[in-house]
Amino acid sequence: MVDLILAGSSSIMLAVDVARRMGLDAIIPVVRKFPDGEIYVRITKAVEDKSVAVIHTLGGNPNDLLIEYLLVVKTLKDLGAKEVIAVIPYLAYARQDARFKEGEAVSARIIAELIESAGTSKVLTIDAHLHRIESIDKLFNIKALNVSAVPELAKYIAKNYSLRNPIVVGPDEESEQWAKVAAKVLNTDYIVLEKKRLGDEEVIIESSVDIVKNRDVVIVDDIISTGGTMVETIHKLKEANAGKILVSCIHPVLSANALNKILLAGAYDIVATDTIQSPVSKVTVSPVIAENLPKL
Amino acid sequence: MVDLILAGSSSIMLAVDVARRMGLDAIIPVVRKFPDGEIYVRITKAVEDKSVAVIHTLGGNPNDLLIEYLLVVKTLKDLGAKEVIAVIPYLAYARQDARFKEGEAVSARIIAELIESAGTSKVLTIDAHLHRIESIDKLFNIKALNVSAVPELAKYIAKNYSLRNPIVVGPDEESEQWAKVAAKVLNTDYIVLEKKRLGDEEVIIESSVDIVKNRDVVIVDDIISTGGTMVETIHKLKEANAGKILVSCIHPVLSANALNKILLAGAYDIVATDTIQSPVSKVTVSPVIAENLPKL
């Protein structure tokens, strides 16, 4: 049972909305960044013996946001909170979940430990980027639940875009899980491409995509980071004479002018959720959080 | 016994110099920041059963640097290092060492806990900003040693500036500890002013400073942050017809155009150490670290 929602500074409007949906009070902490880069946190509401859900994404400036999160949770515990539940719409550092080369920091595990050892009891994530890990339970030693916002994303697309004989495209094998769900909501079929990563950005796509000819396409992925995968996918679809290409994702990380690159490649529009704030965050994950938080 | 020096990215040239002074090998980790703000760390040298001193300041971007530190230490431990010693030339977050207002994060303690729980065995700091805490031992639960670079700073000033009948000035009560040491090295007397803080920047100085008339002045403090204290001190000294005013500190945090403000107020020059890299970091703390690290 969650008693209070604490609004982390990176998800403040989302947290206020979740609190309203759930009929709970929202704690707005005082958070300042000093000129020397240090973060100041103050919690002005009574939290003793309360179960507090901290809604706080880690996308944008992950290190600043992690330190803010750790300061918040340790202070909540110090002030007597009974339980702290982390709601992390975008879990940063999830990629490096194994030691690919000798000597690497396994940062996914290290960040999970930091979150746990600060005093977090349970964690709720949205479409966490788990490749080699079957389930979020394997990453955290505390109770963890990973839920999907793809149905919300797909419902928004169905309602707001008039698409001609649409087909859903997942840009790589990992995206099949999201493409399948989106296709079901959009009541259509889907295909999944194959990708090879060359260095940090480049990708080569090897599948046949003839099926997209003259059909509008909805590309669905979990994350848009540099946009490289989306650009290659769009080029491939255009070669195959696809119709309008709508690009969608859950997490708009959008580094390195990804929007410019994707639009320049020929996307009709770009749609994402507010797990990270961005100019394309048109779909809120607020109902997904409000529905799943009581299940933890 | 330290076996290896690991050079944190914020203190890399300092660490290489300390390693050379101590006749030890330096580990240079691979450290990258991805476009999405995440930090990648890889340690390519064998560390198993080794005692590793990580030299890594927290001044500049304290949150990025803290996360890098935590990734480095947890990876060292994971790779089998016997012991990790933190050498933190500038310990960020030391100011907030108590709960001044209800609900505040006691960040000095929280950051100390993060450093400890990552697997740090011992810690060496330089002129840590400890106001209400008698000793660095009270902040950390692990073995901790705080040493001073003021003698190095004063020796540099004595050697490189020709000062006329100099006097050392400490801008507030807390600076007496440093003013006294600097005065001894410079073989002269010192005075200490009184300061009242109004808000984040403003200060009022209430002491008489007639003694500085026609004498060159060396102001000594631990930190220059916004420069507000230095500006007020310089104004006060100029009113009392001081000669040349040389401003010095250990930690040049230098936020908010502090250099401009201090020079505009009439400082002759500004001297600091390399606990944080800056345009006035003329004195290295390398010998201070090399001398004290074996004592831990």
Add this chain to the structure above:
Amino acid sequence: MVDLILAGSSSIMLAVDVARRMGLDAIIPVVRKFPDGEIYVRITKAVEDKSVAVIHTLGGNPNDLLIEYLLVVKTLKDLGAKEVIAVIPYLAYARQDARFKEGEAVSARIIAELIESAGTSKVLTIDAHLHRIESIDKLFNIKALNVSAVPELAKYIAKNYSLRNPIVVGPDEESEQWAKVAAKVLNTDYIVLEKKRLGDEEVIIESSVDIVKNRDVVIVDDIISTGGTMVETIHKLKEANAGKILVSCIHPVLSANALNKILLAGAYDIVATDTIQSPVSKVTVSPVIAENLPKL
């Protein structure tokens, strides 16, 4: 007659939307920031003899965005564009429109000169912050038009919030122009407070606000920067037992954790436009631009 819309990287989704509304093609330039901070611009579409409207806000990182703008316009002219029209949803540097203290840069005028001398023929701004200047024509030597998005903002509020006996509040004398318009759209009355600025952030509000008792309030201002004015206004309204307080503005500059401060002060919600992208940019100025651009 505008032939093409060029999407500046800070307003890219807005520009694409404006182009679609106006039935024009959008130029998406290649814009990259190199690791050393330099900006690279490339325009891959033919612009010779074309009249190009560059939609490019200056809010967020004004200096990066100004340099990008100058690179884009000079390149357009160099490539043979007939005419460049600047659409600047948020005109940064508008505050310093006079020399208040001896020796100050009159930055509003200097920035206007930079925009002009790059080759801009005409300029369209939205609710530019003009205090001492009667009209945007006095700031620019080229043809300039300043239009208001307050009607769009007020219409959004009327449609999306159920307010009980609402009253519009302008936080200071300058906001009367916006409060009046919003009150008309919301079909209600308005009051305007008096403000005194003390330093960079603090304000004192001296007016009587008894009229707000038990009424929901819509505060309307042009800009929310640090949020100081909004916080003081909310405190004043709460003391007078106002109902729900809805905070709105055109330009969500939102520096220094303004959202935290405003919500902590007791705002029910915060609404702004997309002249600057932010978590509260719920209202698009796209129709305002599409309607007024042909008038230039």
Add this chain to the structure above:
Amino acid sequence: MVDLILAGSSSIMLAVDVARRMGLDAIIPVVRKFPDGEIYVRITKAVEDKSVAVIHTLGGNPNDLLIEYLLVVKTLKDLGAKEVIAVIPYLAYARQDARFKEGEAVSARIIAELIESAGTSKVLTIDAHLHRIESIDKLFNIKALNVSAVPELAKYIAKNYSLRNPIVVGPDEESEQWAKVAAKVLNTDYIVLEKKRLGDEEVIIESSVDIVKNRDVVIVDDIISTGGTMVETIHKLKEANAGKILVSCIHPVLSANALNKILLAGAYDIVATDTIQSPVSKVTVSPVIAENLPKL
């Protein structure tokens, strides 16, 4: 004849030093950055009818620094300064001095125009990165002088490092001009390697370097940016069994953890000048500026 030195905020300590060397007064402007990113400039010293040299590097945050420069110069002219001379230790944006691909901004020329049209009369640069342009005179329409700090750099190396049978290495054809000068100061021979650029960072080096066997090496280049060229050069030299490898450059741009990469590759030490402040800025260009400024 220069009457006054104005210290740009990015070169403030360098400018104060130049002023002292030349026996001139230094103007320290008030420069602040507001929370919204705008820069405030105020010049509190009389400049009417004076010839003012503005010492202001463009390395670090080139766009912020360019805007500061433009605000400073236009204000100086506005306040009646007779002449403004730009001293730009590191001229950013010099790379893009031609249109390599259709539609590119020729940013070197555009930035030069901005500097000129702000009211600059003459310009002094240090080792400007001019590849396709024979002389700085071709880039600027105003009187321009480009001087070299390589002799100072080489003298520092000769004095502070004991090198065994040293040889100077230029990492590519363009570096021959600097390698030749450094070799002369160090009283030894030099070789120049050949480089091919693949993408933004990667380089391949094709020359034979057998001559470096058992000899200490001083690599000399104008700029270290990402460090990619230096890393490849070091690998090549190590394969050829070179002795100690000392890396040196004029402009330490040092993006993307260049220091880590260079030290990890096996450099003994890294030396640069203070045209850009960095942890390796051991050599000041102050005498080079003081000597050449009167020649303009």
